[in-house]
Amino acid sequence: MAIRRLLTRSLNRSAALTAAVILLLIALVACGGETSDSRDADAITVSDQWVKAADSGMTAAFATLHNSSDRDIRIVSAHTAAARTTEMHEVVDNGTGGTTMRQKDGGFVIPAKGSVNLTPGSEHFMLMELPKPITTGQNVAFTIRFEDGSTVGFQALARDFDGNQENYAPDGEHEGMGK
Amino acid sequence: MTPPLVSRRAVLVGGAGLAGLGIGAATVGLTREPDVAPGSGTLPFYGARQSGITTPPTAHAQYIGLDLVDPADVPTLQGVLNLWTQDAARLTQAQPSLSDTEPELATLAGNLTATVGVGDRIFRAPALTRLRPSWLQPLPSFSIDRLDPRWGQTDLLLSLASDDPVVLAHATRMLTASVRRSVRVRWVQRGFRNSPGMTTGTMRNLFGQVDGTVQPASDTYDNLLWDDGAEQSWMADGTSLVLRRISMNMDTWEAIDRRGRELSMGRTLDTGAPLTGTDEFDDPVFSATRGGIPVIPASSHIARAHRRHDREQFLRRAYNYDDPPEPGSADTSNSGLLFAAYQRNPVTQYVPVQQRLADHDDLNTWTTPIGSAVYAMLPGATESRPLGASLFDAAGRGSGGAPQK
Ligand SMILES: [Cu+2]
Numbered sequence: 306m307a308i309r310r311l312l313t314r315s316l317n318r319s320a321a322l323t324a325a326v327i328l329l330l331i332a333l334v335a336c337g338g339e340t341s342d343s344r345d346a347d348a349i350t351v352s353d354q355w356v357k358a359a360d361s362g363m364t365a366a367f368a369t370l371h372n373s374s375d376r377d378i379r380i381v382s383a384h385t386a387a388a389r390t391t392e393m394h395e396v397v398d399n400g401t402g403g404t405t406m407r408q409k410d411g412g413f414v415i416p417a418k419g420s421v422n423l424t425p426g427s428e429h430f431m432l433m434e435l436p437k438p439i440t441t442g443q444n445v446a447f448t449i450r451f452e453d454g455s456t457v458g459f460q461a462l463a464r465d466f467d468g469n470q471e472n473y474a475p476d477g478e479h480e481g482m483g484k
Numbered sequence: 485m486t487p488p489l490v491s492r493r494a495v496l497v498g499g500a501g502l503a504g505l506g507i508g509a510a511t512v513g514l515t516r517e518p519d520v521a522p523g524s525g526t527l528p529f530y531g532a533r534q535s536g537i538t539t540p541p542t543a544h545a546q547y548i549g550l551d552l553v554d555p556a557d558v559p560t561l562q563g564v565l566n567l568w569t570q571d572a573a574r575l576t577q578a579q580p581s582l583s584d585t586e587p588e589l590a591t592l593a594g595n596l597t598a599t600v601g602v603g604d605r606i607f608r609a610p611a612l613t614r615l616r617p618s619w620l621q622p623l624p625s626f627s628i629d630r631l632d633p634r635w636g637q638t639d640l641l642l643s644l645a646s647d648d649p650v651v652l653a654h655a656t657r658m659l660t661a662s663v664r665r666s667v668r669v670r671w672v673q674r675g676f677r678n679s680p681g682m683t684t685g686t687m688r689n690l691f692g693q694v695d696g697t698v699q700p701a702s703d704t705y706d707n708l709l710w711d712d713g714a715e716q717s718w719m720a721d722g723t724s725l726v727l728r729r730i731s732m733n734m735d736t737w738e739a740i741d742r743r744g745r746e747l748s749m750g751r752t753l754d755t756g757a758p759l760t761g762t763d764e765f766d767d768p769v770f771s772a773t774r775g776g777i778p779v780i781p782a783s784s785h786i787a788r789a790h791r792r793h794d795r796e797q798f799l800r801r802a803y804n805y806d807d808p809p810e811p812g813s814a815d816t817s818n819s820g821l822l823f824a825a826y827q828r829n830p831v832t833q834y835v836p837v838q839q840r841l842a843d844h845d846d847l848n849t850w851t852t853p854i855g856s857a858v859y860a861m862l863p864g865a866t867e868s869r870p871l872g873a874s875l876f877d878a879a880g881r882g883s884g885g886a887p888q889k
Contacts, residue, residue: 307788342571406583425583440666442666444563444566462567462570464567464582464663465661465666466583466661468585
């Protein structure tokens with residue numbers, strides 16, 4: 306759907322405009338009464354996406370994912386050529402007064418007619434083992450895959466940012482977020 | 485309290501009338517509409533031309549001079565401009581930036597504008613060399629200059645303006661933090677005018693002078709201000725900025741009596757009228773004499789600054805500064821003017837006037853240029869065309885953002 310593509314690709318968009326377009330999108334879907342969002346990918350819009358610039362190691366990407374359909378939609382995997390592997394993470398209390406990040410069981414679920422906000426300190430895409438630095442303003446392409454096999458692509462600009470520093474222990478070992 | 489609203493309307497009408505008479509009354513400073521609620525005003529970010537040049541000046545301004553860590557790294561320059569587009573498009577519309585860690589400071593914009601220019605050094609990158617506007621070079625040195633390299637030319641200029649200093653500080657933080665590994669802040673020059681609603685019309689500088697009376701009429705902007713792309717097609721709808729930091733010595737200025745101060749300027753201090761007139765916008769009559777002596781001294785500021793050609797015009801958009809005295813200085817104050825002149829071509833429009841003032845201007849006794857820089861102010865951005873898109877198109881790089889390296 307053209308509106309969705311526009312939404313996904315445009316880098317600079319006001320929240321108000323986003324809301325307006327989403328409303329329009331919902332209106333179109335409602336009026337059409339057709340199953341244009343039968344594929345998971347057709348129901349998902351990605352906005353406000355960005356990635357944290359990093360010289361090496363790990364980094365993270367953030368976005369708002371909106372689901373216009375009336376069913377929950379699950380992301381089963383994410384991919385970018387800027388990292389060897391891309392995981393879906395959540396941040397939880399570590400039981401000793403701090404927080405730690407870990408892989409989210411089953412991936413992110415975007416609720417029906419709802420959104421998931423991926424932000425520093427909460428859920429995020431985790432980019433593991435960067436083969437090359439991700440530098441200021443670099444445009445990084447991502448693909449996310451849903452349960453039914455359909456995919457959505459988006460591009461995110463890299464920003465210099467030092468947040469989202471929670472420890473991650475993929476093998477039981479604590480490592481800082483790479484910079 | 486609503487009286488300011490009424491008086492502003494009156495001023496608006498007055499301004500239009502003067503312009504209609506061809507007096508060339510300043511449109512900058514007269515067209516300001518009050519915000520419905522304090523701080524609620526927004527100015528557009530997207531448009532063919534950048535906001536913050538002909539839009540009404542706000543109470544506070546911040547000029548930020550930055551250098552690229554690697555001035556030859558064109559992809560990163562493009563990435564920085566893409567990020568600034570992304571951030572400024574949100575912050576100016578009272579929305580937090582994407583990586584905003586203090587979003588509560590972004591809920592009002594106070595007419596925030598973010599205006600971006602580039603300095604000559606970025607054009608040393610081979611991909612950009614042939615795209616440098618011929619006028620984008622250091623100004624000739626003037627005999628009156630006492631330039632401090634501390635306020636000198638930088639690779640990039642971020643000119644931010646808002647009615648609120650907290651908004652300005654937050655916008656500065658967001659726009660510089662998100663690019664800080666690739667760009668270094670070299671200087672920040674902070675300026676101010678009266679607070680919103682306090683005055684109407686032309687601003688006053690800290691000498692008490694009405695400052696910025698002579699402005700090109702708005703119907704000449706397409707000719708005198710905005711670039712037409714004739715020399716560098718990518719510059720169409722851009723312009724140039726000469727930013728001069730002019731120190732004003734309050735101690736010696738105040739040692740002169742009021743009449744002497746008015747003679748040095750050629751205008752009265754109360755209304756800003758030329759010494760031959762009664763209204764600020766009266767045309768000065770330089771030939772008028774009294775007892776054989778010119779009413780407006782030929783050596784006065786307005787006599788020297790008065791244009792000799794139609795091209796010798798530029799948009800003045802000055803802000804006061806009032807910084808702490810330098811340690812060890814005998815001066816009571818460290819005050820002056822951030823003098824911003826916008827024009828299509830600084831070499832043909834600004835330099836002849838500045839040369840005349842350098843050769844002689846009675847005001848030079850109390851004023852000293854201590855900073856100078858020239859920037860190509862980019863054409864405006866749109867949702868699909870970030871700042872600098874026309875430059876990178878012309879360089880064969882496309883406008884879709886920095887590709888992955
Ligand atoms: Cu993580």
